[in-house]
Each structure stands twice: as structure tokens, then as C-alpha cells.
Amino acid sequence: MPRRALLILSSIALASSCQGVRSLARAEGSSSATDSAGHTDDAAAAPAAAATALAPYNNAKQRYTLMVPSTWDVKGKAGADVLFEDPSRRSTSVGVTVNPVKVASIQQFGELGQVGNKLLEAERKKESTLGVVLLGSSQRVGTSGATLYEYEYELDSTRGRKRILNTVTIFNSRLYILNASYKCDKEGCGEEAERRVGLLREVAATFDVM
Incomplete structure (x- = not known):
């Protein structure tokens, strides 16, 4: 596996905990998003809506698409192509990174289990990690x-x-990483977390390259 590709893969874990997000204008040009719901950041928050409508976000330049709640803010984040954040629960977010690589497919990184092991190992190496x-x-x-390849894990830090x-996938010599995060x-991470993480699963399931 090329060293650059391995370093990029390791950055998946780092992306899940980086801070310093700054607000940007809503998506421009070929990127678009429309329609949906929100959550709340305190423990006394109102219950999440039973169903949240999702609307398409398409990036023709980077050649990927997904469905997101339109009420989520579009943010800027170092290294990310786009980041969506729940305005009423700022710790809930979905981001996409795109990086050039010299390999043709995700299978060249490794099989599903091998790539998953690298991902978790990158998390374990962070000083803030208590368990994963x-x-x-x-x-x-x-x-x-x-x-x-799709992964879900619980991180204690x-x-x-x-x-x-x-x-995670590779298409047209580009490594695509969608990272969705919910802070318990x-x-x-109890019953309420399961409901809210369910929305993130719905979003992740719509991610595709084109």
C-alpha cells in the first residue's frame, strides 16, 4: 500500500475529533442541499423527530452525492470538502473528504476487515483515546x-x-471518506443515541460516487 494512501486513511480517525470549525455560506455552484429537521444539544433536549426528511446534496466537481437534512449548516473544516452540522446539536455532524491517490480501488488498500483494523488502530494511537x-x-x-466500505464504532476519549x-471508497483515483459523528x-450512548445515530446511518447509506 502506498505510504501516502496509508497516511490519508489514518486521517479518517483524526477527522472525527478535530475542532476549530468556522461558518461558511451555503453550498455554491454545483453543490446543493434542501429540506429537513434538527435536534438539540442539552440533556433536557426535546426528543428527535420520528422521521427526518432528507434532500440531495450533489458535488459535480468532486463527483459524489448524498442526502442530508437541509436545516443543517454547511461549515468549513481543514481538510474537508464539505461538513454538515446540526445547528441545534453542534456535536452532530457529517463530513466528506476527497484526496487523490495512485490506487484504483479500495480493495487495493485491503479487504473490509483489514481497512477496519487500520482505522481503529489510528484511533487507538491518539493520546485522547481511552477505548474504541x-x-x-x-x-x-x-x-x-x-x-x-462502511464502519460504525464507539469511541471513548x-x-x-x-x-x-x-x-470509504476509491473512484477515478480519488479516495472518498464520509465521516459521521454523534457525541453521546x-x-x-443510550436509547436516545440510538435514535439519533439512526439518522446518521440513513445519511451514510445514501453516499455514493459518480
Whole structure:
């Protein structure tokens, strides 16, 4: 595996906890997003809506698409192509990074389990990490024929406990990484977290390259 590609893969984990987000204008040009719901950041927050409508976000330049809640803010983040953040629960976000690579497919990084092991190992090496557990992994084939690897794990760190979802693929010599993050309450990732993480799973399942 090329060293640059391995470094980029390791950055998946780093992307899940980086700070310093700044506001930007809504998507321009070929990128678009429309319609949906929000959550709340305190423990006394109102329950999440039973169903959240999703609307398309398409980036023709970088050649990917996904569905997102339109009420989420579009933010700027170092290294990210786009970041969506729930305005009423700022710790809930979905971001996409795109980087050039010299390999033709995600399988050249490794099989599903091998790439997952690298991802978790990158998390474990961070000084802030107290523990990390893989909750599930799967793979699917997108409309372009590219294979997408999907991972969900729980991260316990000095910054709190999070549920993280990652979707990784390679298409047209570009490495695409979708990172979705939900910060659990102090008590842990309970029933409420499951409902909210369910929305992130819906969003991640719509991610595709074109």
C-alpha cells in the first residue's frame, strides 16, 4: 500500500475529533442541499423527530452525492470538502473528504476487515483515546460500480464518548471518506443515541460516487 494512501486513511480517525470549525455560506455552484429537521444539544433536549426528511446534496466537481437534512449548516473544516452540522446539536455532524491517490480501488488498500483494523488502530494511537470498539462493518457496491466500505464504532476519549460512522471508497483515483459523528451524553450512548445515530446511518447509506 502506498505510504501516502496509508497516511490519508489514518486521517479518517483524526477527522472525527478535530475542532476549530468556522461558518461558511451555503453550498455554491454545483453543490446543493434542501429540506429537513434538527435536534438539540442539552440533556433536557426535546426528543428527535420520528422521521427526518432528507434532500440531495450533489458535488459535480468532486463527483459524489448524498442526502442530508437541509436545516443543517454547511461549515468549513481543514481538510474537508464539505461538513454538515446540526445547528441545534453542534456535536452532530457529517463530513466528506476527497484526496487523490495512485490506487484504483479500495480493495487495493485491503479487504473490509483489514481497512477496519487500520482505522481503529489510528484511533487507538491518539493520546485522547481511552477505548474504541467496532460495532459493525459492511460493504456495498455503488451505482458507479465502486465498492464502498462502511464502519460504525464507539469511541471513548478524554473529550467524551462518540458514535462514529465512516464510509470509504476509491473512484477515478480519488479516495472518498464520509465521516459521521454523534457525541453521546455524559451517561453514555443510550436509547436516545440510538435514535439519533439512526439518522446518521440513513445519511451514510445514501453516499455514493459518480
